[in-house]
Amino acid sequence: MPKRRWPTEVELNERLALAATWLKRHRIAGQQVWPVSAGGAEASLWGGTVDAVCAVAALRRCGRQIASILDDVDLGATKRWIKTRQNKDGSFRSGEFAFAGAEPTAWALIALYEIAPDTRSREIENGLAFLESCIDVRDGSVASAPDGELPRTMPSALTLWAFALWRHRDDLQDNIVSYLLRCQDNASHGWGVTSSARPNPGTTAQVLVAFQAARVPSEAFQLAVEYVVKQQRDSGRWPNSLDEWHTAQDRTSLQLTNKCANSGTAWCLLALAKLEDHRSRTACLRAVQFLIGGDQTISGPNLVRGSWALWDDGAHRHIWLTGQIVVAVAAWRSALPPAGLRREGMRLTNGLLTVLDFVVNRAPLISTLGVLGAVVALTIDTAGTGLRDQLVGSGVTFRQSLLTSGLATAMLGAVSWVYRGARNWRSRRRRE
Known part of the structure; x- marks a missing residue:
């Protein structure tokens, strides 16, 4: 098991600055939008622009040194472009998929919140109304499209997250929370991509992020937190997962299966970042050390320097992956006590509790x-x-x-x- 060493502020700033430079560099030329992967020529909402928006917003909260790198990124222009991707029914379409459904719509609403928190508009209201149409009011489940076929965990979690940010329909939020709790695996206490699928840490972390946004009491998901911590590999990473689904529209299109890869490490770190128990903090420390201590590419051509690779596809660098990792690392950093006695005290306490765990186990x-x-x-x-x-x-x-x-x-x-x-x-x- 690798040595657990708290990264210094200088190290964090250097690695986040590299990621900021990479994200800035790989915008679509002459525009304030991003493709799915570095070097792509087609702007995408889900998988590209929304993840870059969330990362830019997170980086700008990390201090002037890092924020200055992104001075010429105009999120106002990005916001206007996102709104052009909205359909008449309130849904948002993404170049990555053949349909406009709950997932890109929820992500668009989350990104718009990051750009202008609490600024309601007609586009926001229409997007929230579309998400309502994807909810089965009988049990609180959420499907990718209003036809209600095959409700899944990801659209349910993302819809809950978007509703929570925009403080929309507490009654529907409660219904979705109840549905997700019913879908929780009784043995592992994790979630799979559907209510009957095998649990995985990435999907479980998506639910935990949504629960925290919706202010669900921590007692309701503590066992799921323990599941996520136990699934961490010795290297500090969590396994990735693949979400696949169909909608009624897919039967008439060339794209028969929608696929979404989920970074287990990014989602799990984000889910645990603000938790204060020492097991979560130790898991986060190991994850951050994995991400900035060797997994981030810090040299080489501009196409890769500052980014992360998914699995072994070193030839492709995805905007969504680097964006989500940046958001998670920044969330962990912001949850730490200020540098000084408080942080040193937390480190000492965390170390003593870890020793106690070793003895007890x-x-x-x-x-x-x-x-x-x-x-x-x-x-x-x-x-x-x-x-x-x-x-x-x-x-x-x-x-x-x-x-x-x-x-x-x-x-x-x-x-x-x-x-x-x-x-x-x-x-x-x-x-x-």
Whole structure:
């Protein structure tokens, strides 16, 4: 497992500045919009412009040093372009997909909120109304289109997120939350791309982000947080996932399947960034170290320098991926205490609690080793001399030390075992 070291402010600024420069460089020439991938010639709403907008907004909150890189990015012009992508029914279309549905519409509303928070307009109202039409009012599920076919987790989470930001229809937000909680896997407490799909950390994190935006009490999703933390790889990353779906419109188009790749690391880091428990903070630290400590490309041609790659497709650099990672890293950074005594105190507390977790999780082994040490101590013959005295000194002293250490270790393991049992009992009570 890699060493956990808190990145310095200089390191964070350098890496975020690289990402800001990369995002600025890969706008469509002469416009304030972005393609899906670097070098693309066609502007896209979902997967391109909306993720770049969210990243630019997040970077501008990271201080003047980074914000100055983006001085010539005009989000006002971007806002006007986004509005041109809206259909008469309130939905937004994206060049990446053959349909205009809940996902690009929700993303557009989220991006418009980042540009001008709380500034309601006719376009916002129409977009929210379209999302309402994608909701099944009987159970709170959300489908990609108003036909209601195959409700899925992602449109449900994104719709909840958009509604929460714009403070729209508390009753519908409650319905969607209830639906998502019913879809939660009973064993892992995660979510899959549909109510019957295998859970994955990326989709689970999408729900957690929406829940936090909607101010759902943390007790309602604490077990899902534990699931996300446990799914983190030793390197600090989370596995990516692929969301695939159909709509009624796809039957009459050449595109039969809609596909959306989700970055597990970006979504999980964003979901955990503002949580204050030490397991979440440790997971975030490992994720940030993975992202800026080696996964970000910091040299090479302008096409890749400052960006991240998805899986092993090193030849393609996606706007949405770098944008989402920037948003997540910036959210984690903003949730940290200010540099100084408060941050150092948090680091110390986090380290001590991590050690406690290590001891508690290995309570049976510690108890066993303690008992074995005590048994070995009782079998030592203190009358014999010779080689033993040369190695360990007095037999009586050695046996007493070993016995004391063994009993103390066994006691520590026993206390840890009892504590772990109480923690597991409380966790089971939360599941009921």
